[in-house]
Amino acid sequence: MGTVSSVVATALAAAVAPATVQAAPAGGVNSRNSSAAARYTGQRLDWTPCDRDPSLECAAMAVPRDWHHLGTGADLTIEVPRHRAADPAQRRGVLMMAAGGPAASGLTRPAGFVKASPTVGAAYDVVIFDQRGVGSSSHAMCQTNAEFRDFYAGDFRDRSPAALQGVVDRSKQFAKDCLERSGDLVKYLNTDQAVRDMDLFRSLLGVQKISYYGPSYATWLGAYYATEFPQHVERAVLDSNEPFAQTWQQAELGQPMSFQRRFEQDFLPWIAKYDSVYHYGSTAAEAQSTWEARRKALHDHPITIGSLTIGPNQLDNATLQGMYNADQRWRGLASVLTALEHWNTATQAEHQLVQKTFANYLSPGFAATFFPVTCNDTPWDRDLDYWIRQSAKDTTKYPLVGARELAYTATCVYWPESDAPRVKVTGKGLPPTLMLNSVHDPATYYEGAVRAHKALRGSRLVTVTGGGDHGQYQNGNACVDGIVDAYLLSGTVPAHDTTCPTKPLPVPAQGS
Template identity: 75%
Template sequence: MSRYARFVWSVAAAVVVTAAVPVAARAGDGVGRYEAQELVWGPCDQEGALECASMTVPRDWRHPGVGADLTVEVSRHRAADPAKRRGVLMMAAGGPGASGLGRPAGFVAASPEVGAVYDVVSFDQRGVGASSRAVCQTDDQFRDFYAGDFRDRSPGALRGVVERSREFVRGCLAGGDLVRYLDTDQAVHDMDLFRELLGVRKISYYGPSYATWLGAYYATEFPQHVERAVLDSNLAFDGSWEQAELGQPMSFQRRFEQDFLPWIAKYDSVYHYGGTAAGAKATWEARRAALRERPLTVGSSTIGPNQLDNATIQGMYNAGLWPSLASVLASLEHWDTTTAAERQRAAKTFANYLSPGFNAVYFPVTCNDTPWNRDLGHWVRQSAADTEKYPLLGARELAYASVCAFWPASDAPHVKVTGKGLPPTLMLNSVHDPATYYEGALRAHRALKGSRLVTVAGGGDHGQYQNGNACVDSVVDAYLVEGKVPAHDLECAANSLPVPTS
């Protein structure tokens, strides 16, 4: 039995598997030829000091050798000070569906002390970008998926939403069986093969957003290979994707109403959007209703109510985006007299939301990872309630949940995160994070025994490290570089909110 297969066997007890045969028993000796490969490094396109290589992985780690192999593209930025090099820091992208390949370069530029002592490595998760890529939709189908008004609860509108979700699933499956092997457990095994091929026994890890789920699974399945881990803006990885996503309508609405609307109202002299939070909300809702009756054309994009939702949702992730979002919202109020620069900014804002490639990984992973309620009647009722209470994100709930309701059953294992066998893990979260809401992060913190939580109080940005917060950065840098573990959970004050430049 190969070293990798022996290790999989040794940690199988940490993983609760839904299928009848344990993962380790199914892995067998079929992994040997993957371990025997060598990574051939070369310059990444236009990435300066960043190197890239192609790694061959099994299509299905639970049945290695069955089906065509996949390629996972990997990258590295070598430690700036080889004499002080202390190991490998693996980082991953969020989503699921975002690209991680080019991230080490920006990471090292933002944290040179960390980059001096670590080889910082990353990858495009299977299905993403330069790796073996999943395809579910054309550009036109992607636009159709978000067309119309998700708040429309008429029978015809609901049927249309459900049918577009069904068509999305058909499109994914028509593109081949790759989407069936896009789940967090498969990605975890890809990561550990990468570690093996780098020739190191342990890695340190940094992951934001979905990459907290990915990192928690990796640490649970391969605790002996984790030296230090930073999980930034944590999903509720102690439960299911359905549970995690059901909390997001509340947290996005909270961020919008309690943080953004008071901020834009404070600068009514700049944006003329309403001098109170209630007044600004009324202006936003009136514009949304007007876009439903008469959508606008911005470049090649049609801007209707769902597109207004999407742009606003995107702007909730980080307060640094608020001045740009507010300027675009203000321009919609005098569209007939906007300048060329205002229209260009609006076009960029409305075009920059997700993509067919992102969705082609996001939905397979979230649908494959953990079970979903497949009762469409339940989702019609649940989405009606969330549309009423939390319309910003709740309105699209039926579209997203229906995809997983139609998704074929998966044999992905259920991984119970406990923290057993791990060194202290550092977790970061803001109290009003819209995407990885604090309540879920607290549950994840309790599940990951021995972890330390850094709470960013008074803010709601998504992604805390390298976000200009000196308190957070100093804690993380000391942990990664010097191994300093906070004695207990601690709190950092949030960044000051932005001030408009005009």
């Protein structure tokens, strides 16, 4: 095994200047008057009841591997479900959704969306798709479950040369495995290709314009779609916004701060407030000390449950996962942390909860699209020395997510240079767009959302003050839901940027 210094030298020697390809002119797929395009635009969607949810209809559409060079390689398949408008007589159009990630599957989401917002479901055909590379669509293969578990092996806080070399080697291996096992497919897993798939879907639905709802990464997807096809957008709601006017590098550099902020300023005071229930410390400082002591104990003595090993990186993963939504995740996370404190006497129910929590993190299938999209979409600094220095700073200052920074960024250092078009989001030609974000969102940090809002001309930003949930619409906040429903149903937008108060934090369940 080479040294970290030799790895740096190799990376620098292989670095290539960022591509400067501009986005293709906006235009629907129907404007492509070639016989090659006709095989896609001439498709008919064969709708049948979905196996997973009979309230939905499912179909599949073929898309080209490369929209910019039709005929390059084999076609891809995109799975598309829909929920028909509950009142066809009052139907006002199509609402297209997308899932986050990048790499989350969304096949059954229209059913849940309509159940949560029946008035919107009555007015729209709600449709979604599994993005190329994801779920039931043509997907990439990078690593097995066992191989990907090694990606999170050890302790990301360990800054010894041997530990750093191990992190770099595993990231390099992941990139190598993706390229070897998925061929050229991963080159075409990027947001620009995905929005062209979306526009083909729109045309096959037989509508000139769609409305759109997308959370998290789907804000990036929606902003790119609106930029490349503004003439096909009627209304758009972007919920919990990635900094889509910037780069994925800037997005990832913002997350260590925002996850740490959510953990220290929101979660730790909350669990301390209920010390009589969770026994984790009566102040935020005491709770943090308990958490850090447990992390150190897992470093020295990891816990094994079946094929699952719970070490310090796994504690980080479970904790950051719990930061996304207070009402849905904090009580479960607090119960898991409590169980770890008395593991030798934990009940069977606690063992099962711990196993479920720690097994439920990024899968190799998710990573096989997440990394291609984030590495392909925008340029990355390929100086590994820079990332070693930067990750050292973030590990010290924002350890919850900063410690893993090198593993994620090194993957993109070793990713091939992408020729995906550089898309500049401006909002030109769009109707007013509605943007939602909480001030302490851990994954899509508020500061980045504000910059995205400034770039998206004519948008209105609804700031949820005092909270930090990721995903604001249909999250139990009547203020947010009222604004979004009025916009989707009647086109009403706030005259200016506005605010909504956060909903109350959860209380422990009785008997916890």
